Amino acid sequence: xxxxxxxxxxxxxxxxxxxxxxxxxxxxxxLIASTHTAQEIVQAPMPLWPxxxxxxxxxEALFGSGKLGxxxxxxxxxxxxxxxxxxxxxxxxxxxxxxxxxxVYFRFPFKQLCFWAIFVTLMLPVEVRILPTYKVVADLGLxxxxxxxxxxxxxxxxATFLFRQFFLTVPDELVEAARIDGAGPMRFFxxxxxxxxxxxxxxxxxxQFIYGWNQYLWPLLxxxxxxxxxxxxxxxxxxxxxxxxAIDWNVAMATTIIAMLPPAAVVILMQKWFVKGLxxxxx
Amino acid sequence: xxxxxxxxxxxxxxxxxLPQMAIIGVFFFWPAAQAILQSFQMEDAFGLSKEWVGFANxxxxxxxxxxxxxxxxxxxFSVLVAGVxxxxxxxxxxxxxxxxxxxMVYKTLLIVPYAVAPVIAGVLWVFMFxxxxxxxxxxxxxxxxxxxFLMNENQAMALIVMAAVWKQISYNFLFFLAGLQSIPKxLIEAASIDGAGPWRRFxxxxxxxxxxxxxxxxxxxxxxxFFDTFGIIDATTHGGPGQSTTILVYKVYLDGFKxxxxxxxxxxxxxxxxxxxxxxxxxxxxxEKKVQY
Numbered sequence: 001x002x003x004x005x006x007x008x009x010x011x012x013x014x015x016x017x018x019x020x021x022x023x024x025x026x027x028x029x030x031l032i033a034s035t036h037t038a039q040e041i042v043q044a045p046m047p048l049w050p051x052x053x054x055x056x057x058x059x060e061a062l063f064g065s066g067k068l069g070x071x072x073x074x075x076x077x078x079x080x081x082x083x084x085x086x087x088x089x090x091x092x093x094x095x096x097x098x099x100x101x102x103x104v105y106f107r108f109p110f111k112q113l114c115f116w117a118i119f120v121t122l123m124l125p126v127e128v129r130i131l132p133t134y135k136v137v138a139d140l141g142l143x144x145x146x147x148x149x150x151x152x153x154x155x156x157x158x159a160t161f162l163f164r165q166f167f168l169t170v171p172d173e174l175v176e177a178a179r180i181d182g183a184g185p186m187r188f189f190x191x192x193x194x195x196x197x198x199x200x201x202x203x204x205x206x207x208q209f210i211y212g213w214n215q216y217l218w219p220l221l222x223x224x225x226x227x228x229x230x231x232x233x234x235x236x237x238x239x240x241x242x243x244x245x246a247i248d249w250n251v252a253m254a255t256t257i258i259a260m261l262p263p264a265a266v267v268i269l270m271q272k273w274f275v276k277g278l279x280x281x282x283x
Numbered sequence: 284x285x286x287x288x289x290x291x292x293x294x295x296x297x298x299x300x301l302p303q304m305a306i307i308g309v310f311f312f313w314p315a316a317q318a319i320l321q322s323f324q325m326e327d328a329f330g331l332s333k334e335w336v337g338f339a340n341x342x343x344x345x346x347x348x349x350x351x352x353x354x355x356x357x358x359x360f361s362v363l364v365a366g367v368x369x370x371x372x373x374x375x376x377x378x379x380x381x382x383x384x385x386x387m388v389y390k391t392l393l394i395v396p397y398a399v400a401p402v403i404a405g406v407l408w409v410f411m412f413x414x415x416x417x418x419x420x421x422x423x424x425x426x427x428x429x430x431x432f433l434m435n436e437n438q439a440m441a442l443i444v445m446a447a448v449w450k451q452i453s454y455n456f457l458f459f460l461a462g463l464q465s466i467p468k469x470l471i472e473a474a475s476i477d478g479a480g481p482w483r484r485f486x487x488x489x490x491x492x493x494x495x496x497x498x499x500x501x502x503x504x505x506x507x508x509f510f511d512t513f514g515i516i517d518a519t520t521h522g523g524p525g526q527s528t529t530i531l532v533y534k535v536y537l538d539g540f541k542x543x544x545x546x547x548x549x550x551x552x553x554x555x556x557x558x559x560x561x562x563x564x565x566x567x568x569x570x571e572k573k574v575q576y
Binding site for chain 2: 005008009011012013015018019020023024025026027029030033042044045046049062073094095098099101102103106107108111114117118120122123124125127128129130131132133135136137140151152154155160168172175180184185186187199210213214216217220221232233235236239240249252253256259260263264266268271272274275278279
């Protein structure tokens with residue numbers, strides 16, 4: 001910093017520690033709860049230090065039998081979440097790359113109209129068109145399928161804009177060079193444009209993976225068969241069934257921790273790109 | 284803005300646009316058009332008969348006390364979520380910006396909630412604040428504050444605001460930190476030489492330069508409070524007690540899927556659409572002004 005003020009540095013660290021303590025507390029509590037037995041947790045106040053039941057809780061969460069209002073095992077739910085998140089992420093990135101390429105590098109009739117049509121979808125989050133979208137998916141016979149879970153969430157105005165913005169900054173000389181080398185548009189796209197977009201792709205990967213993994217309202221409506229439940233629905237059902245005392249909170253919290261691991265790992269490991277992606281989408 | 288050098292092909296661009304257009308056509312425009320159409324129709328619960336009723340659904344909504352109340356509660360909820368969230372994140376970012384040692388550790392711990400699903404955030408906060416077994420409610424009782432969000436409307440609102448803010452802090456924090464770090468060091472130094480202390484520099488240099496970021500986050504946070512908090516509410520209060528935490532998006536869901544009032548729910552969707560359009564236009568006009576082509 002510019003001026004040395006030791007008291008201000010101390011204050012800064014104090015604020016950060018306090019902030020981190022408050023922000024991390026709910027997750028710490030879940031972690032602690034998952035190491036105790038169900039009986040220990042329901043005695044108020046629940047213990048704030050780790051217990052000894054950790055292995056049992058996680059074993060029960062992973063391989064336990066239909067005790068928690070759902071007959072589907074956690075492994076299956078994690079798989080559904082993973083496939084959904086991956087299809088949404090890869091699908092969004094792929095179709096956005098293609099459409100941004102078309103909009104930036106070609107001249108064709110109704111180009112502006114296509115551009116605006118994509119832009120307008122920014123204003124139609126799934127929550128505001130929920131009933132009719134449900135009806136469309138039902139009419140197409142896609143309820144309880146991966147296609148139904150992912151397709152309505154794949155279109156992405158944000159990603160298209162991000163790529164368009166980026167393509168506009170790519171020097172024209174590259175296209176000319178590619179032309180002179182005799183490369184066609186798709187060759188240029190594959191060998192020049194996509195490799196150049198690596199950073200944006202990585203950033204979007206993080207953002208869209210989290211988005212896909214955390215979907216709740218949409219799968220809640222369109223999955224009726226338990227083996228198509230993503231894990232966040234499974235957790236909600238675990239804690240919704242019965243009175244509070246009937247819930248095995250240690251198992252529910254162990255499940256919560258397991259369900260948070262993949263998205264948390266993606267965010268932490270790819271922190272740098274994630275931040276870049278967030279800040280870039282501001283434009 | 285357009286490229287100087289373009290590829291020429293009559294069919295290739297269409298082929299490239301086809302997947303995106305097919306998806307937005309089937310899953311965005313068609314349902315949106317249906318919602319608008321339905322909002323002008325009265326339909327019985329089994330979909331057997333439809334009747335064109337003009338603006339009757341809308342008129343009914345605006346006479347419905349519970350809808351107006353839900354509007355009002357949504358406004359309070361989003362202002363609280365945006366206001367409290369932005370204030371806390373700004374404070375954290377200001378102090379994080381000063382720190383060199385351990386900065387990475389703090390940052391990493393602060394961004395974890397971004398990865399947590401809203402509905403899981405709801406579950407975690409219920410676990411802490413449940414009247415019978417929550418740790419925080421236990422200590423609140425101990426200091427003589429009676430806490431039961433299942434009975435008390437204000438406490439229910441407080442709980443969903445806290446959970447929603449908690450979930451959004453990471454996002455706001457990262458934007459503010461990026462904003463602060465992009466302020467040229469020379470400006471801060473100049474202010475220092477002029478004798479401005481840290482507080483003055485914050486008020487007169489950093490804060491004004493952060494105003495675009497703050498405005499952007501305000502819009503984003505309001506949209507977040509409007510739509511993405513569905514999971515939080517569904518996991519904590521279910522819109523209760525009474526109607527006290529039924530915000531607009533939760534009401535669309537309750538009326539459409541639980542009460543099967545299709546016309547009313549569609550009319551609510553259309554109103555929500557207008558709100559999002561208004562917010563997007565505001566944001567876009569502002570962004571256009573800021574970004575120079």
